[in-house]
Amino acid sequence: MKLVDGKTISTPLENSSQANGSEAEIDFDILPTLIGYHLRRAQITVFNDFVKMMSEVQITPGQFGVALLINTNPGLTQSALARTVGIERSTMVAVIDALETRGLVERRPSPVDRRSYALVLSEQGNDMIERLRPMVAAHEDRIAKNLSADERAQLIILLAKIAD
């Protein structure tokens, strides 16, 4: 879901006499009071920064999250992974496909259930995760640059309450 580029909205200015055919002050109505609106804008900013900062590794936030969980919990099944990150099994298929195609993840037969796979990272996949860790930390610092440590912690708590 590549959203928008994080450009700010700069609405130039002075001409208010015309009905807004051209550029004028635009009334945002209730949008600024909506959590959903700010959530979307923040997400756009964060997603774009992530993709840009990880461009040398070519990985998206979603792929990173999945790869990280496999790294830490080798042997997970796709379904367990999907439940964990809160998406559908059918959506997870494409995520794993992408990681497998790049040789980062292996689908091994589960020793206990012939319906499912035991997912593990390849050597290359593990290396990539370790290389990404400091980059992700830097990315987080960047997007939280306007937040104090307290605010940052508070934001996470509040977001978690939204996501249930």
Added chain:
Amino acid sequence: MKLVDGKTISTPLENSSQANGSEAEIDFDILPTLIGYHLRRAQITVFNDFVKMMSEVQITPGQFGVALLINTNPGLTQSALARTVGIERSTMVAVIDALETRGLVERRPSPVDRRSYALVLSEQGNDMIERLRPMVAAHEDRIAKNLSADERAQLIILLAKIAD
């Protein structure tokens, strides 16, 4: 009781194979410390709730935002709108197409620029916005049901700081 653990003990046999279904302990690693992770999860929750709650009107958050801005700023052009919400002109075309097909938005010739349209809501479009306002308010209350009024205000402030 751990999941299959590739590093230490790694025994495919011992665990009760219920690891997945019953959600054994999954190590989330650094994910819970990442703003981006919580943002994404909250966004999914909010988007799904919005779509579900507005199902009788069949409108998405993006369409609502655009229609709201036209409602409040009649005569806007597609390009001005796109700049305001931060998407590409080419992306806006489909959004307006969808709203126009449903008879909610009209593309009127701009009185001052023959290249562009002056966008306005139809009677039906305006009615829909007014009908949606309380529904959107209810949606916001729903997604913020675990938040106090203070927390809600705080969340918006923090999200705005991220989006800068």
Added chain:
DNA sequence: GCGTATTGTTGGGTATACGAACGTTTTTAG
């Protein structure tokens, strides 16, 4: 007036997500 910018549009591409249906396997109920 001529070059350049802008408008709306199309077409192609990427990323992400959902639900329904399917074959295979496992679990559960009776």
Added chain:
DNA sequence: CTAAAAACGTTCGTATACCCAACAATACGC
């Protein structure tokens, strides 16, 4: 111990939301 139900991974169809490059028509700067 079998019959029904559930779960696994998958495909397909659908939707949202975004990008870029190119185009004809129009507007603007100088």
